[in-house]
Amino acid sequence: MAYRCKKCGRVWDDQTAEENELLCTRRCGGECIAESDDDPAPNKVYIELTTDCNMDCPMCIRHSWDSPGGQMSDETFDAIMTQLADMPSIKTVNFSGFGEPMIHPKFFEFTARLKQAGLAVEAITNGLVLNSEAINKLIDLPLDRLIVSVDSLSAPAGEMMHAGSFDSVSEALRILYHRRQLRHADKPELNIEFVASRKNIGQLPQLRQLSLVLGFSRIIVSNLIPQTQDQADNLLYDASCNVSRGQEISPWQPCLDMPVMDMCDESNDAIKRMIRTGILLRVNGANVSGEGPHCRFIEEGRLAICSDGSLSPCLALMHSHKYYFRKRSKRILGYHPGNVNETSIKDIWDSQEYRSFRARVRKFEFSPCLDCGGCNLRESNETDCADETFPRCGECLWAAGWIQCP
Ligand code: SF4
Ligand code: SF4
Numbered sequence: 193m194a195y196r197c198k199k200c201g202r203v204w205d206d207q208t209a210e211e212n213e214l215l216c217t218r219r220c221g222g223e224c225i226a227e228s229d230d231d232p233a234p235n236k237v238y239i240e241l242t243t244d245c246n247m248d249c250p251m252c253i254r255h256s257w258d259s260p261g262g263q264m265s266d267e268t269f270d271a272i273m274t275q276l277a278d279m280p281s282i283k284t285v286n287f288s289g290f291g292e293p294m295i296h297p298k299f300f301e302f303t304a305r306l307k308q309a310g311l312a313v314e315a316i317t318n319g320l321v322l323n324s325e326a327i328n329k330l331i332d333l334p335l336d337r338l339i340v341s342v343d344s345l346s347a348p349a350g351e352m353m354h355a356g357s358f359d360s361v362s363e364a365l366r367i368l369y370h371r372r373q374l375r376h377a378d379k380p381e382l383n384i385e386f387v388a389s390r391k392n393i394g395q396l397p398q399l400r401q402l403s404l405v406l407g408f409s410r411i412i413v414s415n416l417i418p419q420t421q422d423q424a425d426n427l428l429y430d431a432s433c434n435v436s437r438g439q440e441i442s443p444w445q446p447c448l449d450m451p452v453m454d455m456c457d458e459s460n461d462a463i464k465r466m467i468r469t470g471i472l473l474r475v476n477g478a479n480v481s482g483e484g485p486h487c488r489f490i491e492e493g494r495l496a497i498c499s500d501g502s503l504s505p506c507l508a509l510m511h512s513h514k515y516y517f518r519k520r521s522k523r524i525l526g527y528h529p530g531n532v533n534e535t536s537i538k539d540i541w542d543s544q545e546y547r548s549f550r551a552r553v554r555k556f557e558f559s560p561c562l563d564c565g566g567c568n569l570r571e572s573n574e575t576d577c578a579d580e581t582f583p584r585c586g587e588c589l590w591a592a593g594w595i596q597c598p
């Protein structure tokens with residue numbers, strides 16, 4: 193086992209727990225903690241600059257939360273800047289969370305400070321504040337990646353999403369792309385985030401055709417987190433997409449090992465029918481069916497900081513909120529192992545409580561509520577039939593692979 197000193201950062205390889213205990217305080221006076229091979233160092237921080245927003249999308253979890261929220265203060269951001277300087281493994285900051293980061297009055301100033309500190313900076317925006325001046329500033333900084341929510345190219349299809357924003361947002365993206373080309377600038381890289389439901393998934397091909405006009409290089413599709421039963425009735429997950437994921441190959445669930453093939457009507461239809469019967473699909477060796485539940489936030493060393501400075505492991509646990517799933521309301525309690533105004537990110541990350549939580553998530557030691565559906569404990573993430581240690585992630589929509597964040 194390797195042990196890492198919380199004070200000087202030095203790693204001591206091949207130590208038993210007894211050897212470490214004997215030598216620990218004799219080294220530099222710091223405390224040495226067990227380093228797990230599969231616990232990555234933190235490398236990406238989501239910062240929620242504000243929970244305020246200039247839109248009011250029907251699907252937004254802000255409709256069901258009780259967070260007082262507000263804007264991140266200068267003091268909290270200063271604390272984060274100081275603490276990030278002590279964490280060289282963190283390379284990227286993503287301004288997101290639940291609210292519109294670009295309406296924070298210091299969005300550009302904070303971005304510039306992070307850039308000066310050598311960090312890559314990304315922002316997720318609904319795009320409504322992308323006026324001419326803002327576009328120039330984004331190119332001047334430059335912001336490294338701009339992820340713009342576009343999921344409703346026409347009103348009926350996107351009525352649950354970012355409805356009504358497409359005309360002004362697409363014009364702004366057109367200008368951004370044009371100015372980038374004029375200035376031979378390759379940043380900000382532009383991505384689109386598309387929240388999919390049965391009502392708007394058919395617009396994806398139309399959106400893809402706009403890449404050369406609007407200048408985006410990636411469409412990140414996520415699913416809807418429904419706030420009402422009506423929205424839940426339009427989900428694109430929970431049925432055939434969950435069949436066979438993460439299961440062993442067997443005569444009951446054989447693997448279909450496909451070569452790369454034209455996607456014509458005949459091949460599409462045959463593969464679609466096979467998937468519905470429960471198979472594990474591989475194409476040219478790549479697993480297309482998806483894996484069993486696992487958490488990309490924990491496995492990829494990400495963390496999130498709310499506008500009041502409280503730290504969360506992920507976007508799912510930033511705020512207490514509700515959503516609808518399988519004909520019932522599910523209550524999620526936020527989880528905050530510390531607040532950066534009181535304890536440094538590094539100390540929170542290294543705390544026994546937070547390391548134990550990450551270890552539980554990596555092993556995914558939670559009840560299999562997604563496949564069971566047997567009791568009322570599923571109605572919140574507080575406890576499950578395997579353990580009472582909060583929070584329980586067994587039915588997490590992110591870990592199931594249904595919701596994804598850039
Ligand atoms: S733009 Fe984002 S934060 Fe604002 S209301 Fe819509 S979903 Fe919520
Ligand atoms: S499994 Fe879900 S709730 Fe748990 S830490 Fe990961 S994203 Fe958050």
Ligand code: SF4
Nearest residue numbers: 559561564566567577
């Ligand atoms: S907590 Fe309830 S729903 Fe989840 S696995 Fe246990 S019995 Fe099933």
